[in-house]
Amino acid sequence: MKRAHREKLQLCDALEKIADDLPSVDRLKCLGTANAIIPLLRDIHHYEETIIFPAYEAATSSGQANLASIRRLRAEHVEDECFAGEVTEILLAIGHGKTIDNAEAIGFMLRGFFESLRRHIAFEREHVLPKIGIVDPG
Known part of the structure; x- marks a missing residue:
């Protein structure tokens, strides 16, 4: 899980660098980042949904609040x-x-995406991982 978070945060950093450099971006960096996004997220999401979330559900006894959190994370x-x-x-x-044509709009789009990934990671680090015995201080 620590590796998954590290890889997602590296993706966020790459997207932030692209957003910061707009409109003068490294086109090869754009291609490399674009090709990494979907496979990385699919692999990590599959791991979380098949390993981490069931472990979290099993480790918590308060039931409904935690199930609501898992439903929200899956929706995310x-x-x-x-x-x-x-x-x-x-x-x-x-x-x-x-x-x-519109560097500001593209930058806004990239920032919206990587900030939501960072929030998701922060929630997992603060709430999910401690319950299943994984310490990931970031």
Whole structure:
């Protein structure tokens, strides 16, 4: 889980660098980042949903509040993967030479995506992982 968080945070850092550099971005960095987003998220989400979330559910006794948290985290996974598709599409277009017409809008989109990933990680670190005996101080 620590590795999964580290990889997602590295992705967030790469997206933040791209957002900060707009409109003068490294097109190869855009292509590399675009190609990494969806496979990385799918693999991590699968791991969380099949290993981490069931362990969390088993480790907690308060029931409904924790089940609601797991439902919300699963919903965030779906939202993140949908948003990842849009981010991937724009990064691929930029990487292939598309003119950046509205750098501010693209930057806003990238920031919205990586900030939601960071919030998800923070919640897992603060609430989920301690319950299952994983210490991930960040």
